[in-house]
Amino acid sequence: MVYTPLPDEVLKELLQPNHTKIVLLVLDGLGGMPMGPVGPTELEYAHTVNLDTLAADGTLGMHIPLAPGVAPGSGPAHLALFGYDPFKYNIGRGALAAAGVGLDLQPGDVVARGNFATLDDQGRVVDRRAGRISTEEAAPLVERLAEIQLPDVQVDVRPVKDYRFVIRLRGEGLSYHLKDTDPQRVGIPPFPVEPLEDSPEARRTAELLNRWIQEARRVLADHPRANGVLLRGFATDPQLPSFNERYGLRAAAIAEYPMYRGVARLVGMDVLDLEDTTPEGLFRTAARYWREYNFFFIHFKETDSRGEDGDFFAKARAIEKVDRALPILMDLKPDVVVVTGDHSTPAKWRSHSWHPVPLLLWAPASARTDDQYRFGETACTHGGLGIIPAVHIMPLALAHAGRLKKYGA
Numbered sequence: 230m231v232y233t234p235l236p237d238e239v240l241k242e243l244l245q246p247n248h249t250k251i252v253l254l255v256l257d258g259l260g261g262m263p264m265g266p267v268g269p270t271e272l273e274y275a276h277t278v279n280l281d282t283l284a285a286d287g288t289l290g291m292h293i294p295l296a297p298g299v300a301p302g303s304g305p306a307h308l309a310l311f312g313y314d315p316f317k318y319n320i321g322r323g324a325l326a327a328a329g330v331g332l333d334l335q336p337g338d339v340v341a342r343g344n345f346a347t348l349d350d351q352g353r354v355v356d357r358r359a360g361r362i363s364t365e366e367a368a369p370l371v372e373r374l375a376e377i378q379l380p381d382v383q384v385d386v387r388p389v390k391d392y393r394f395v396i397r398l399r400g401e402g403l404s405y406h407l408k409d410t411d412p413q414r415v416g417i418p419p420f421p422v423e424p425l426e427d428s429p430e431a432r433r434t435a436e437l438l439n440r441w442i443q444e445a446r447r448v449l450a451d452h453p454r455a456n457g458v459l460l461r462g463f464a465t466d467p468q469l470p471s472f473n474e475r476y477g478l479r480a481a482a483i484a485e486y487p488m489y490r491g492v493a494r495l496v497g498m499d500v501l502d503l504e505d506t507t508p509e510g511l512f513r514t515a516a517r518y519w520r521e522y523n524f525f526f527i528h529f530k531e532t533d534s535r536g537e538d539g540d541f542f543a544k545a546r547a548i549e550k551v552d553r554a555l556p557i558l559m560d561l562k563p564d565v566v567v568v569t570g571d572h573s574t575p576a577k578w579r580s581h582s583w584h585p586v587p588l589l590l591w592a593p594a595s596a597r598t599d600d601q602y603r604f605g606e607t608a609c610t611h612g613g614l615g616i617i618p619a620v621h622i623m624p625l626a627l628a629h630a631g632r633l634k635k636y637g638a
């Protein structure tokens with residue numbers, strides 16, 4: 230099995246434009262497991278009339294997100310769904326967070342995720358999340374941080390959610406090869422920023438950031454809980470090739486969570502403002518922008534969250550919510566719809582797993598249907614698409630949308 234994507238130059242030669250519309254609907258962590266030795270998975274337990282109709286008219290299969298046996302993070306798993314080699318492009322946590330809040334990235338930038346933290350009078354960490362202060366309470370504190378200046382570099386700080394923020398340094402001669410300051414436990418002081426490579430750039434950036442942290446403690450000193458900061462996930466612009474150029478599409482992303490908005494933005498999709506965050510709201514957002522784009526990435530997070538909670542029934546209910554809203558999407562008359570997850574998050578495991586992920590391809594003009602009529606793991610294992618690497622889903626979707634020519638004479 231070939232796990233690497235189609236080469237750019239081959240894809241470029243095959244692309245042919247048309248007016249079809251493709252939807253990639255991702256239910257995060259969709260794949261599941263029975264809670265006991267036998268029985269249904271979350272998806273099989275869920276009552277999904279609309280998805281089952283698509284399954285009956287379409288073709289089922291499974292995809293392997295990254296490689297057999299490798300449990301993926303959502304970042305690399307989405308890159309693979311978008312058809313990028315997830316081992317070639319490594320998006321740092323800081324870069325995902327920065328893109329997620331709309332902070333643009335350029336080569337040479339250094340970004341990191343930040344936490345407000347509570348320090349005692351000896352400078353030891355008492356609470357790594359500053360009592361989980363709210364977004365509202367954090368906002369004026371982020372403004373204070375944004376006032377801090379450093380010599381010869383531009384510093385930007387943006388709030389994320391609750392106690393989290395993002396910092397970006399922009400200037401000449403910086404390096405992101407730096408060690409996290411978050412000690413990951415309480416009772417000891419935060420680590421200083423230290424270079425992870427022996428270069429003048431890394432040493433200089435570490436010095437600048439240590440100076441910034443010192444200033445941050447000064448401007449936050451009077452706050453009872455958020456009187457310190459922790460930085461981690463130093464990263465830079467991953468320089469991902471453009472999704473729109475690679476596939477000849479105008480792509481829009483409909484996603485609530487910053488991380489998925491971030492990964493979509495990093496591949497150059499337009500990230501849309503949501504009507505609301507329910508499945509109905511996500512599909513209504515697609516309806517509102519339907520004429521402007523020909524590719525829609527729609528992301529639903531709750532399936533993964535309930536899987537991580539270990540709540541089998543809540544995960545099944547989350548799947549049912551998407552199913553009930555699905556007619557809003559299908560009324561738009563898309564040409565190709567792919568329904569899948571980025572990875573499995575079985576409630577039984579309370580974590581991401583390496584198991585193959587259910588895949589549904591619905592394309593009435595070109596489908597070679599199989600004899601499966603219910604969307605679930607067992608049916609998908611016997612489906613007509615077989616078990617394929619995730620990076621091949623995009624070319625399949627393009628082909629079914631009539632957007633790929635013959636290769637060779």
Ligand code: ZN
Nearest residue numbers: 257258303571
């Ligand atoms: Zn995920």
